[in-house]
Amino acid sequence: MSDDSHMHCCNDADNNTDNSNADSTDLTGLRARIAQAVRDVKAQTPLAQSFTNFVTINLVANAQLAAGGTAAMSFLPDDVVNTAWISGADYINVGTLLPFYKDALPQIARAFRKTGHKWVLDPVAAGIGKTRTEILRAFRAAPPTIVRGNASEIIALATMWGLISPDEASRPAGVESVDEVDAAVDAAKTLAVFLAKFAPNGQAAVAVSGAVDLVTDGEHVYRLPGGSAMMAKITGAGCSLGGVTATYLAVAEPLVAALAATLLYNRAGEIAEAKAEGPGSFQVHLLDALWNLTPEQIADSAIL
Numbered sequence: 260m261s262d263d264s265h266m267h268c269c270n271d272a273d274n275n276t277d278n279s280n281a282d283s284t285d286l287t288g289l290r291a292r293i294a295q296a297v298r299d300v301k302a303q304t305p306l307a308q309s310f311t312n313f314v315t316i317n318l319v320a321n322a323q324l325a326a327g328g329t330a331a332m333s334f335l336p337d338d339v340v341n342t343a344w345i346s347g348a349d350y351i352n353v354g355t356l357l358p359f360y361k362d363a364l365p366q367i368a369r370a371f372r373k374t375g376h377k378w379v380l381d382p383v384a385a386g387i388g389k390t391r392t393e394i395l396r397a398f399r400a401a402p403p404t405i406v407r408g409n410a411s412e413i414i415a416l417a418t419m420w421g422l423i424s425p426d427e428a429s430r431p432a433g434v435e436s437v438d439e440v441d442a443a444v445d446a447a448k449t450l451a452v453f454l455a456k457f458a459p460n461g462q463a464a465v466a467v468s469g470a471v472d473l474v475t476d477g478e479h480v481y482r483l484p485g486g487s488a489m490m491a492k493i494t495g496a497g498c499s500l501g502g503v504t505a506t507y508l509a510v511a512e513p514l515v516a517a518l519a520a521t522l523l524y525n526r527a528g529e530i531a532e533a534k535a536e537g538p539g540s541f542q543v544h545l546l547d548a549l550w551n552l553t554p555e556q557i558a559d560s561a562i563l
């Protein structure tokens with residue numbers, strides 16, 4: 260794929276092609292599967308285990324509980340691998356790294372690959388730092404089932420895996436995106452196709468967050484509007500969205516899990532914004548909304 264195709268991914272014709280896939284028959288079935296995933300999580304309280312960063316670990320666990328799942332955090336490879344048999348899916352987030360993670364994280368990924376265990380990767384700050392790059396590169400040989408990140412992270416990961424050509428218009432960011440979601444369409448689709456080759460049942464998904472989120476299984480591209488700009492004013496909206504994506508992945512196929520979690524977050528963000536007086540109360544109301552939203556409210560949301 261050329262630099263050019265990457266940069267010019269988002270003209271109207273491309274958008275129309277993407278949207279034409281989301282015809283009403285497909286969407287009706289998809290919405291039913293999303294609602295069922297939300298119901299299944301509430302009924303089954305599945306465990307999604309996390310190896311995640313120190314900044315937002317508490318919000319990740321609370322969000323998974325609020326969505327109806329169960330949380331367990333660990334940083335020991337043997338602990339994580341042994342617990343995988345009771346964890347419906349795992350979540351790995353590389354936001355804060357320690358030197359031993361360089362061996363621990365690829366070791367865990369290889370163990371998951373061996374057993375076909377499903378997991379979600381949040382490649383926080385992809386492209387920044389030698390150790391982070393080494394770890395993310397190592398995941399290429401034992402990839403996740405879902406990658407969830409902001410646009411800059413998705414572009415950086417697809418570039419370091421050699422799936423797209425380096426794009427001079429994009430550069431590695433910190434934890435915040437410097438790219439628009441639409442700049443990551445090609446990267447996301449290419450990444451999803453790559454993940455699917457390794458995935459249990461050949462199914463995978465990529466979720467790109469931002470003002471209008473994007474979810475793809477490599478073939479179909481869905482745009483999910485809504486949410487709140489306040490979500491970028493608390494730390495961990497993206498990380499906890501990744502954790503909740505793993506919660507849904509415990510009970511559902513990757514595309515459905517990524518859509519369900521993203522829709523839930525968009526609706527919860529809107530409710531929290533209407534009630535909050537600032538970032539502190541926004542986080543409290545976000546958790547309450549994650550808890551209170553119904554399967555129908557989530558599944559009937561706008562999908563473009």
Ligand SMILES: Nc1ncnc2c1ncn2[C@@H]1O[C@H](COP(=O)(O)OP(=O)(O)O)[C@@H](O)[C@H]1O
Pocket residue numbers: 408409410434435436468469470471472485486487488489490491495496497498500521524525528
């Ligand atoms: N400007 C915005 N408007 C509406 N929702 C947003 C906006 N920015 C981020 N979000 C939402 O915040 C959540 C986290 O996304 P994002 O901030 O992109 O993740 P990260 O924290 O990993 O960079 C997602 O649910 C996304 O939809």
Ligand SMILES: Cc1ncsc1CCOP(=O)(O)O
Pocket residue numbers: 312314315354355383434493494495496497498499
């Ligand atoms: C601030 C920060 N620093 C390292 S990880 C992290 C949290 C990032 O959280 P999110 O990507 O959800 O905003």
Ligand SMILES: [Mg+2]
Pocket residue numbers: 381383408409434497498
């Ligand atoms: Mg993030």
